[in-house]
Amino acid sequence: MTSATAIALIGFIAWALFLLVLMELLRGRLVVLKRIPANEFRPDNSNLSPFMQRLARAHANCVEGLPIFGGLLLVALVTGQSALTDPLAYPLLAARLLQSAVHLASQSILAVNLRFAFFAIQLAIAAYWAIRLLSGPVA
Numbered sequence: 001m002t003s004a005t006a007i008a009l010i011g012f013i014a015w016a017l018f019l020l021v022l023m024e025l026l027r028g029r030l031v032v033l034k035r036i037p038a039n040e041f042r043p044d045n046s047n048l049s050p051f052m053q054r055l056a057r058a059h060a061n062c063v064e065g066l067p068i069f070g071g072l073l074l075v076a077l078v079t080g081q082s083a084l085t086d087p088l089a090y091p092l093l094a095a096r097l098l099q100s101a102v103h104l105a106s107q108s109i110l111a112v113n114l115r116f117a118f119f120a121i122q123l124a125i126a127a128y129w130a131i132r133l134l135s136g137p138v139a
Contacts, residue, residue: 003077004087005073005077006073008090009077011097012073020059023055026055044060054103057103061099061103062096065096069122072085075133079137081133085129092126096118096122099122102114103115
């Protein structure tokens with residue numbers, strides 16, 4: 001049976017991949033419809049719609065967080081300490097998905113505050129895991 005830690009790591013990677021595929025499909029559509037030349041895309045989508053800009057940033061957030069959050073999950077798996085990360089693995093993944101979903105939906109003050117709350121949950125879980133993983137194997 002696959003651990004919650006492994007599923008959360010795969011889920012985190014799959015979510016980042018989903019956002020990237022979505023962005024490239026939407027960009028591809030713009031090229032096919034001749035709304036923008038293929039060589040005029042900016043990495044942050046700043047020359048595209050507000051949604052596309054939020055999509056680029058949501059994807060970048062996932063990529064930026066993967067070494068930290070995914071790295072801790074991977075360390076737990078490699079060192080046989082997934083019993084430490086399993087209980088909070090799904091909440092971490094849920095917080096990541098919700099952060100991205102809110103990012104895609106809006107940039108209102110409420111949305112920004114919600115997005116930060118979901119990110120803060122991830123930070124708290126990661127800090128807890130880092131301290132516990134540095135303390136040594138779970139008995």
